[in-house]
Amino acid sequence: MRTVRDAAFDVLRRHGMTRIFANPGSTEVPLLTDLPGDLEFVLALHEGSVVGAATGWALVRDRPAVVLLHTTAGLGNAAGALATARVNRAPMVVLVGQQDRGHLAQEPFLAGRLDGLGGDYPVRTETPVRAQDVPGAIGRAVHAARRERGPALVIVPMDDWGRPAEDLPVPAPAELRHSTGADPHLVERVAGLLAGAGSPALVAGAGADDRRTWDALATLAGRLGCPVWQEPFGARAGFPQDHPQFAGHLPAGRAELREILAPYDLVLAVGAPVLRQYGYQDGPLAPATTRLALVTDDPAEAERAPVGLAVVAPLPGFCAALAERTPARAATFAAARPPSPAPPAPGEPLRPEHVLAALARRMPADTVVVEETPSSRTRLHELLPAREPLGFLSAAMGGLGFALPAAIGVRMGAPGRPVVAVAGDGSALYQIQALWTAAHYGVGVIFVVLANGRYAIMDQLAAEQGGKAPWPAFTEVSVAGLARSLGCPARTVTGHGDLLRTLDELTPTLGNRTEPLVLEVAVTADPAPPA
Incomplete structure (x- = not known):
C-alpha cells in the first residue's frame, strides 16, 4: 500500500532533493528506517551542524536542501543556525518531527510546541491538518523556500508517515477541583475513594519530590498496605525507591501499562501526569475496571488528565492530611527486588x-x-x-x-x-x-x-x-x-x-x-x- 512516506519521498525526488541532513530522534524513526537506496542520509552530531551543512549545500547547489530535526530539542537547538540560513538566503525544507497525533493533547514525552519556536526566521511553517496533507505541505514548502530564499518548516507527527491517528479516551477530568491548601472536604473526598477501594495503588511523580511529601506518601502507603509506582518517564523520584512498598517504574507503553494496572480498582496519581506515555499505542491507559484519580499542584497537568477526580493543591500539606484521614487496613504489600547482575565472566565485555x-x-x-x-x-x-x-x-x-x-x-x-x-x-x-x-x-x-x-x-x-x-x-x-x-x-x-x-x-x-x-x-x- 502506498503510504504518506512514499508520496513524500516522491515529492523530494521530483525536486532533486535526495540528500537528508539530520540529527534524528525517535519521532523520526518511522520516516528513516529502511531508507530507499536513492536517498542519502547525512548525520551531524548537533543541529547547528545539521543546518550549517545544509546551508552550504543549498548555496552551492542553488536548490533547497532537506533538513530533518527532532521535535522541540532539535528545532530549538537549530534556531540560531536557521536565522543564519535565512540571512544567507539559503533555501531549505526543514521537516520537524512531532509526537504521535493520537495523544498530543496529553503532552506525552517528547511532544513539542513547535509552531513559532523558530521565531520569524522560517519563510513558511506548515502544520498539516491530516496525514494525507503532508506531501502537499512539503511541496508548498519547496516552492516557498525557493521563492523567498530561506528555511520553510513542515511539522509532521511521527504516525503520519505510515498510518492515521487513533482516537484516545477524553483527555480531561470528569471533575476538577482547586484548593489553596488541604481543604478538608477535598481531603475527605480523596480519602473516601481510597477507603472504598478494594485494591488501591499509588503513582508518585516528580511533583512529589520533597521531604514532606515523601514522608506523607510513605505514611499513606503504610496505612493502605498498597504498592507505590513511579510515573513513566519521571524526571525526579516521587517516593523513596528503597521502600518495601515501592513497586517500580510504570512502563511507557499502553498495553503493558494496562496489564500492570489490571489488579487495582483505584489508582491515585500524586504529582504525576496521568499517565505520561512515549510511543503511541492504541487503547486506554488503564482497564475499564480501574478508576483513576489525581492530586497535583500543576493545573495544566490536571486539565488534561483522563480521570474521574483531579485535585489541584499544594502537595505537602494535602498529602499529610490525606495520610491522616485515610483509614488503615490490614492488607500489606512488599515488592520483590530485581537481582543484581552477576559480574562479567573472564573475557566478557562490560555491560x-x-x-x-x-x-x-x-x-x-x-x-x-x-x-x-x-x-x-x-x-x-x-x-x-x-x-x-x-x-x-x-x-x-x-x-x-x-x-x-x-x-x-x-x-x-x-x-x-x-x-x-x-x-x-x-x-x-x-x-x-x-x-x-x-x-x-x-x-x-x-x-x-x-x-x-x-x-x-x-x-x-x-x-x-x-x-x-x-x-x-x-x-x-x-x-x-x-x-x-x-x-x-x-x-x-x-x-x-x-x-x-x-x-x-x-x-x-x-x-x-x-x-x-x-x-x-x-x-x-x-x-x-x-x-
Whole structure:
C-alpha cells in the first residue's frame, strides 16, 4: 500500500532533493528506517551542524536542501543556525518531527510546541491538518523556500508517515477541583475513594519530590498496605525507591501499562501526569475496571488528565492530611527486588548493568544521580534507587545534553552533597563543553560516561521497526580525550577489575571533592543475555 512516506519521498525526488541532513530522534524513526537506496542520509552530531551543512549545500547547489530535526530539542537547538540560513538566503525544507497525533493533547514525552519556536526566521511553517496533507505541505514548502530564499518548516507527527491517528479516551477530568491548601472536604473526598477501594495503588511523580511529601506518601502507603509506582518517564523520584512498598517504574507503553494496572480498582496519581506515555499505542491507559484519580499542584497537568477526580493543591500539606484521614487496613504489600547482575565472566565485555551495580554498592544514600542514558535507563532505575529527595534527576523533556550541565548546577547549589552524572556517550556529546565549567570552577562531580560509540537507543528503536538504521556509529569519538581538551581530568575504564578499583578509590571522595572527573567506561552496545 502506498503510504504518506512514499508520496513524500516522491515529492523530494521530483525536486532533486535526495540528500537528508539530520540529527534524528525517535519521532523520526518511522520516516528513516529502511531508507530507499536513492536517498542519502547525512548525520551531524548537533543541529547547528545539521543546518550549517545544509546551508552550504543549498548555496552551492542553488536548490533547497532537506533538513530533518527532532521535535522541540532539535528545532530549538537549530534556531540560531536557521536565522543564519535565512540571512544567507539559503533555501531549505526543514521537516520537524512531532509526537504521535493520537495523544498530543496529553503532552506525552517528547511532544513539542513547535509552531513559532523558530521565531520569524522560517519563510513558511506548515502544520498539516491530516496525514494525507503532508506531501502537499512539503511541496508548498519547496516552492516557498525557493521563492523567498530561506528555511520553510513542515511539522509532521511521527504516525503520519505510515498510518492515521487513533482516537484516545477524553483527555480531561470528569471533575476538577482547586484548593489553596488541604481543604478538608477535598481531603475527605480523596480519602473516601481510597477507603472504598478494594485494591488501591499509588503513582508518585516528580511533583512529589520533597521531604514532606515523601514522608506523607510513605505514611499513606503504610496505612493502605498498597504498592507505590513511579510515573513513566519521571524526571525526579516521587517516593523513596528503597521502600518495601515501592513497586517500580510504570512502563511507557499502553498495553503493558494496562496489564500492570489490571489488579487495582483505584489508582491515585500524586504529582504525576496521568499517565505520561512515549510511543503511541492504541487503547486506554488503564482497564475499564480501574478508576483513576489525581492530586497535583500543576493545573495544566490536571486539565488534561483522563480521570474521574483531579485535585489541584499544594502537595505537602494535602498529602499529610490525606495520610491522616485515610483509614488503615490490614492488607500489606512488599515488592520483590530485581537481582543484581552477576559480574562479567573472564573475557566478557562490560555491560551497563555491571557499571550501575558497582555504583549502587558504593554510593552514599544521599547521592544525586543525574541520568541521561536512554538505552540503559530501565536498568538504572532497577539498580540505583533514589533513597533521598532529589536522589534522581533527569530531563523532563527529553532533549539530549541535560545531564552534564545539570549535574554541575546541582553540585554548585548543594556543595556538600555527592553528585554523580550517568550519561551515554551520545548524550554527553551534546553538552560536552559543560566540562570546562566544572573544571574551571572546581565542581566535584563524577561523570560516568557509558561509552558504546553509538546512539544505542536509536538502534533499538530502528530494530523494533523491523528495518535497518541509516545512521553510522561514532566509535572514533573519545569522550575522555574531549574532556581533557576542556581542562577536565578523565580516565578510561575498560574492564570490570579496573572499574571496581576506580570506584573504590573515588566514591569515598564524593562528598568533599573539588575536582571533576570523567570516567569513560567502555560498554557493549549489545543487549544483555537472558536471565
